[in-house]
Amino acid sequence: MSTASERARMPSIRDVARLAGVSHQTVSRVLNDHPSIRPETKAKVLDAIAVLDYRPNLAARALVTSKSNMLGILAATVGEFGPTSSIVGIEDAAREEGYSVSTLNLSATTPEAIGSALRQLAREQVDGIVVLAPQVRTFHVLKGMAVEMPFVSLQTASGSDGVTLSADQVAGARTATEHLIGLGHSDIIHIAGPQDWIEAESRMRGYLDALREADLPTFPPIRGDWTADFGYFAGQELARRRDFTAVFVANDQMAIGLLHGFRDAGIRVPEDVSVVGFDDIPVAAHVAPTLSTVHQDFPELGRRAVRILLAQIRGEQAPQFGPLQTTLRTRESSAPR
Amino acid sequence: MSTASERARMPSIRDVARLAGVSHQTVSRVLNDHPSIRPETKAKVLDAIAVLDYRPNLAARALVTSKSNMLGILAATVGEFGPTSSIVGIEDAAREEGYSVSTLNLSATTPEAIGSALRQLAREQVDGIVVLAPQVRTFHVLKGMAVEMPFVSLQTASGSDGVTLSADQVAGARTATEHLIGLGHSDIIHIAGPQDWIEAESRMRGYLDALREADLPTFPPIRGDWTADFGYFAGQELARRRDFTAVFVANDQMAIGLLHGFRDAGIRVPEDVSVVGFDDIPVAAHVAPTLSTVHQDFPELGRRAVRILLAQIRGEQAPQFGPLQTTLRTRESSAPR
DNA sequence: AGAGACGATGTGACCGTGCACATACAAGGA
DNA sequence: TCCTTGTATGTGCACGGTCACATCGTCTCT
Numbered sequence: 239m240s241t242a243s244e245r246a247r248m249p250s251i252r253d254v255a256r257l258a259g260v261s262h263q264t265v266s267r268v269l270n271d272h273p274s275i276r277p278e279t280k281a282k283v284l285d286a287i288a289v290l291d292y293r294p295n296l297a298a299r300a301l302v303t304s305k306s307n308m309l310g311i312l313a314a315t316v317g318e319f320g321p322t323s324s325i326v327g328i329e330d331a332a333r334e335e336g337y338s339v340s341t342l343n344l345s346a347t348t349p350e351a352i353g354s355a356l357r358q359l360a361r362e363q364v365d366g367i368v369v370l371a372p373q374v375r376t377f378h379v380l381k382g383m384a385v386e387m388p389f390v391s392l393q394t395a396s397g398s399d400g401v402t403l404s405a406d407q408v409a410g411a412r413t414a415t416e417h418l419i420g421l422g423h424s425d426i427i428h429i430a431g432p433q434d435w436i437e438a439e440s441r442m443r444g445y446l447d448a449l450r451e452a453d454l455p456t457f458p459p460i461r462g463d464w465t466a467d468f469g470y471f472a473g474q475e476l477a478r479r480r481d482f483t484a485v486f487v488a489n490d491q492m493a494i495g496l497l498h499g500f501r502d503a504g505i506r507v508p509e510d511v512s513v514v515g516f517d518d519i520p521v522a523a524h525v526a527p528t529l530s531t532v533h534q535d536f537p538e539l540g541r542r543a544v545r546i547l548l549a550q551i552r553g554e555q556a557p558q559f560g561p562l563q564t565t566l567r568t569r570e571s572s573a574p575r
Numbered sequence: 576m577s578t579a580s581e582r583a584r585m586p587s588i589r590d591v592a593r594l595a596g597v598s599h600q601t602v603s604r605v606l607n608d609h610p611s612i613r614p615e616t617k618a619k620v621l622d623a624i625a626v627l628d629y630r631p632n633l634a635a636r637a638l639v640t641s642k643s644n645m646l647g648i649l650a651a652t653v654g655e656f657g658p659t660s661s662i663v664g665i666e667d668a669a670r671e672e673g674y675s676v677s678t679l680n681l682s683a684t685t686p687e688a689i690g691s692a693l694r695q696l697a698r699e700q701v702d703g704i705v706v707l708a709p710q711v712r713t714f715h716v717l718k719g720m721a722v723e724m725p726f727v728s729l730q731t732a733s734g735s736d737g738v739t740l741s742a743d744q745v746a747g748a749r750t751a752t753e754h755l756i757g758l759g760h761s762d763i764i765h766i767a768g769p770q771d772w773i774e775a776e777s778r779m780r781g782y783l784d785a786l787r788e789a790d791l792p793t794f795p796p797i798r799g800d801w802t803a804d805f806g807y808f809a810g811q812e813l814a815r816r817r818d819f820t821a822v823f824v825a826n827d828q829m830a831i832g833l834l835h836g837f838r839d840a841g842i843r844v845p846e847d848v849s850v851v852g853f854d855d856i857p858v859a860a861h862v863a864p865t866l867s868t869v870h871q872d873f874p875e876l877g878r879r880a881v882r883i884l885l886a887q888i889r890g891e892q893a894p895q896f897g898p899l900q901t902t903l904r905t906r907e908s909s910a911p912r
Numbered sequence: 913a914g915a916g917a918c919g920a921t922g923t924g925a926c927c928g929t930g931c932a933c934a935t936a937c938a939a940g941g942a
Numbered sequence: 943t944c945c946t947t948g949t950a951t952g953t954g955c956a957c958g959g960t961c962a963c964a965t966c967g968t969c970t971c972t
Contacts, residue, residue, distance in 0.1 A: 250928055261952045266930060274950055293698055297643065298928035300634035302957050308677075322659050329680050338699050340645070340675050343666050361630055362675050466861045491858060498861040521828060524803045524835040526863040587958050598922045603960065611919050635958035639927050 249290040258286035269294060300363060309337050309547065310364035312355055314344040314371035318464065319490075319519045320536050321370045324392060327540025328368055335548055340364060344371065347434075349379045360387065366547045368392065368540075373434045388550040390543045393436040405534040407437050410564030411444025414514045414532050415486050417566055419452050422575030423484035423512060429472055429496065430459040431488040441488045441516060462488065466495035473499015483511055483575055490515040490522045490531055497525060497571065508573035518567055527570035534564045586627040595623035606631060637700060646674050646884065647701035649692055651681040651708035655801065656827075656856045657873050658707045661729060664877025665705055672885055677701060681708065684771075686716045697724065703884045705729065705877075710771045725887040727880045730773040744774050747869040747901030748781025751851045752823050754867070754903055756789050759912030760821035760849060766809055766833065767796040768825040778825045778853060799825065803832035810836015820848055820912055827852040827859045827868055834862060834908070845910035855904055864907035871901045 251269075255262040260279060267275050268283040286292075300306045309332050315321040325341065332339045340362055342355050352371075359367055366388040369380060377391060418426050428445045431438025442459055449456045460476075462468040469492035476485070477500065487493035493515030500507055507513050507527055515522060518533035542559050549556040588606075592599040597616060604612050605620040623629075637643045646669050652658040662678065669676045677699055679692050689708075696704055703725040706717060714728060755763050765782045768775025779796055786793045797813075799805040806829035813822070814837065824830035830852030837844055844850050844864055852859060855870035879896050886893040 248928095251930095252928080262928090263930085263953080264951060267951085270930085274948090276950065279950080293694075295638070295700075295928050296698060297634050297637035297641075297700060298957090299930075301632070301638050301928080301959085302930050304634075304957080306634065326680055329678055330682075333679070333695075338677050338679075338695075340677050341666055342670070342675075343663055345667075357630075358670075358675075361633060363632075363634060466858050470861055494858045495861045498863065498865070501863055521803050521831045521858055521862070524807055524832045524862075525858070526835065526838055528835070585958095588960095589958080599958090600923080600960085601921060604921085607960085611921085613920065616920080632958050635927090636960075638929085638958080639960045641927080 248295070249292045250295070251292075254283065254286045254290055254292050257290060258282045304363070305365055306363040307337050308362065308364045309339050309544070310359035310362065310367040311339060311341040312344060312352075312359065312367055312369045312371060313341060314347050314352075314373060314376050320517055320534075321372070321392075323536035324370065324540035324543075327537030328544055329540075330537070331541040331544035335544070337365070337544075337548070344376075347371065347373050347376045347379075352376060352379050356387075366390070366551045368543050368547060372436050373432075374436055374439070375434050377436065388547060390547040390550070392539060392543055405539060405564050406561035407440035407564075408444040408447070409561070410516065410532040410534065410566075411441040411486070411488075412448045413444075413564065413566050414516065414530075415445045415448035416452075417530070417568065418484045418486060418512055418514060418572060419448065419454065421484075421512060421572060424454050424575075425457075425482040426454070426484040426486060427457050427476065427482045428459040429462050429469070429485060429487045429492055431461075432463055433461055438488055445486050457482065462492050464489055464491055466491045466498075468492055469495020469497075470499040470502075472496055473501075473505075474503055476500075477503030477505055484572070485511060485513050487513060487515050490517045490519045490529060493529055493531070493571075494521070494525050497527070497529070507571050512572040512575075514572050522567075523569065530569045530572040531567050532564050533567050535562060538562060585632070586629045587632070588629075591620065591623045591627055591629050594627065595619045641700070642702055643700040644674050645699065645701045646676050646881070647696035647699065647704040648676060648678040649681065649689075649696065649704055649706045649708060650678060651684050651689075651710060651713055657854055657871075658709070658729075660873035661707065661877035661880075664874030665881055666877075667874070668878040668881035672881065674702070674881075674885070681713075684708065684710050684713045684716075689713060689716050693724075703727070703888045705880050705884060709773050710769075711773055711776065712771050714773065725884060727884040727887070729876060729880055743898035743901060744777035745781040745784065746898070747853065747871065747903075748778040748823070748825075749785045750781075750901065750903050751853065751867075751869050752782045752785035753789075754905065755821045755823060755849055755851060755909060756785065756791065758821075758849060758909060761791050762794075762819040763791070763821040763823060764794050764813065764819045765796040766799050766806070766822060766824045766829055768798075769800055770798055775825055782823055794819070799829050801826055801828055803828045803835075805829055806832020806834075807836040807839075809833055810838075810842075811840055813837075814840030814842055821909070822848060822850050824850060824852050827854045827856045827866060830866055830868070830908075831858070831862050834864070834866070844908050849909040849912075851909050859904075860906065867906045867909040868904050869901050870904050872899060875899060 251265045252262045255265045265283050268280050311325060311328060329339045342359060344351060344355055369389055369391040372393045428442060430442045446456055460472055462472060473496040487496055493513055496513060497507055505511055515529050515531035518531045522529040522531050539562055546556045588602045589599045592602045602620050605617050648662060648665060666676045679696060681688055681692055706726055706728040709730040765779060767779045783793055797809055810833040824833055830850055833850060834844055842848055852866050852868035855868045859866040859868050876899055883893050
């Protein structure tokens with residue numbers, strides 16, 4: 239039937255045009271919803287498209303428009319629950335808007351690594367980037383780099399210029415601490431995240447604010463690394479000093495480790511010490527004792543990021559979101575003094 | 576200086592050629608490591624590339640070669656720890672090989688949804704797809720669809736044709752069950768994953784195999800949904816019947832919920848009942864009691880998937896991996912009868 | 913010395929779109 | 943009636959690479 243030279247080639251816009259009896263440009267207009275097309279012509283073209291099972295070639299389109307309809311995610315997280323959940327939100331929102339998503343996991347947060355990652359994404363011609371790089375350092379590197387591409391950072395350092403995007407970490411931490419204060423605790427320790435992390439700073443600030451406002455003593459925060467293992471270690475260390483009755487931990491993983499450490503050291507929670515975490519990971523409601531914590535809507539955060547980024551790409555006014563509210567989930571691990 | 580008509584255009588292969596005093600084709604050869612290039616010429620070209628900060632346009636390349644150097648991930652998971660970890664492995668391995676990765680989260684596992692997702696990825700012209708769709712149904716839909724694209728499925732249903740990829744779930748479950756048997760338990764219940772999930776089936780099979788071999792009674796497995804909340808519910812239900820002394824749970828989340836349910840119902844673990852989970856999520860070592868579980872290397876699974884997929888794409892012989900070993904992590908939740 | 917093989921490079925076409933511009937025809941105002 | 947304006951469509955080129963083929967010089971073998 240077909241000539242031997244004819245390989246299985248995908249139908250192109252011209253094949254459609256030939257079948258529909260119009261010019262290729264008319265087909266292009268139909269594809270791009272150009273207003274000046276007679277309904278009759280449009281129908282013919284759509285028929286031909288259906289018959290041939292034609293699909294536009296995105297590479298060709300990207301070549302000529304120099305837009306890829308792709309977003310990049312630059313992730314500098316080790317697979318934490320929060321960021322991972324946000325990524326799902328990002329992907330969903332992006333697909334809904336007709337964008338596909340290319341994810342890049344940063345192995346290190348050195349300026350070189352970040353630079354190379356950005357270059358990689360630029361090569362892929364993404365139209366914009368969502369940065370999930372919760373480290374202060376990363377944030378600064380990005381700022382200094384003068385990225386020539388629209389980008390949105392999920393965790394915005396305080397006092398930054400752009401739109402506020404992250405959930406209100408400070409308020410959440412403050413609420414958690416006030417909860418402990420309300421229970422009658424006056425000696426409250428904070429186990430913080432790593433020095434470099436934006437969220438670690440925010441949560442610590444919320445803790446400090448609440449204590450200062452209540453005129454209570456603050457303790458030098460203990461710097462953790464977000465892992466449950468560190469929490470365990472901290473629990474054992476803290477067992478030696480008994481100058482506190484409550485601990486506010488910067489994330490649930492560490493909090494769960496802490497519970498373990500306390501248990502091994504013979505400290506009872508909440509009888510001897512109250513504990514509050516942050517993030518509300520799915521198992522928080524089931525560990526022993528069940529963990530009081532601060533809930534936040536990670537996927538929604540991702541969705542908002544996409545909306546802002548797309549507005550930026552399209553040159554529209556960016557939607558103004560208020561800070562995402564956090565919710566305190568009170569459970570067994572925190573009890574009255 | 577420059578003419579007004581000249582927009583900020585990226586340098587092309589021809590700009591490089593002009594500067595280096597060669598033809599555009601020579602530049603192309605340098606970029607593709609063509610053997611027949613004089614070192615001297617190559618150096619000139621590389622210099623010009625550096626001077627202009629030239630970067631090849633991937634869309635143009637994709638257009639002419641009809642290869643995108645992109646892999647797609649088709650994920651049908653709700654954000655479980657395991658698959659998510661595997662995705663990280665996939666992305667890393669893909670980048671190493673010069674591929675970028677486009678992730679697509681499936682919201683439903685209906686044939687239509689899967690079909691539309693596949694079409695979407697095809698539109699994006701990915702060169703191959705890694706499927707993280709642990710449901711039997713998805714697997715069958717894929718098989719029936721005759722996907723015209725190289726793809727690898729992370730969780731392979733038993734008796735499938737291709738390469739075995741998933742960790743040896745059956746063996747892991749068997750080991751876990753044998754561990755309980757070795758502790759003197761003879762009445763062991765299994766809380767399984769959802770009916771449709773491949774891994775749920777494998778783990779159940781391992782459980783049944785071990786019991787049959789030891790000539791012990793089996794119980795009709797309880798079907799869960801992987802969530803900690805379900806585990807809690809199951810714990811409360813199981814508290815009514817006391818015809819067992821051990822439970823093997825198909826994943827850690829449910830196991831942790833189960834511990835909670837038992838605790839609330841006054842059943843002590845491990846004194847009254849032993850519990851073993853599956854996956855070894857990070858908090859498993861810290862819940863109370865610490866959870867015995869089966870460890871598996873999720874990122875490695877992802878990496879292997881990429882290697883197999885790339886071999887398939889390149890038409891090479893697929894590397895043969897043995898099944899990925901699982902490791903039993905014995906902790907407090909399982910004790911002698 | 914002539915011929916063929918091979919290495920190094922250049923030339924032009926082509927991939928599948930969108931854009932700028934040209935064209936044809938109909939409608940409306942002076 | 944003629945000119946203007948607007949709608950519906952067509953024509954050719956550009957985007958930035960790769961591929962097939964042509965060209966030219968050098969080396970080697972007989």
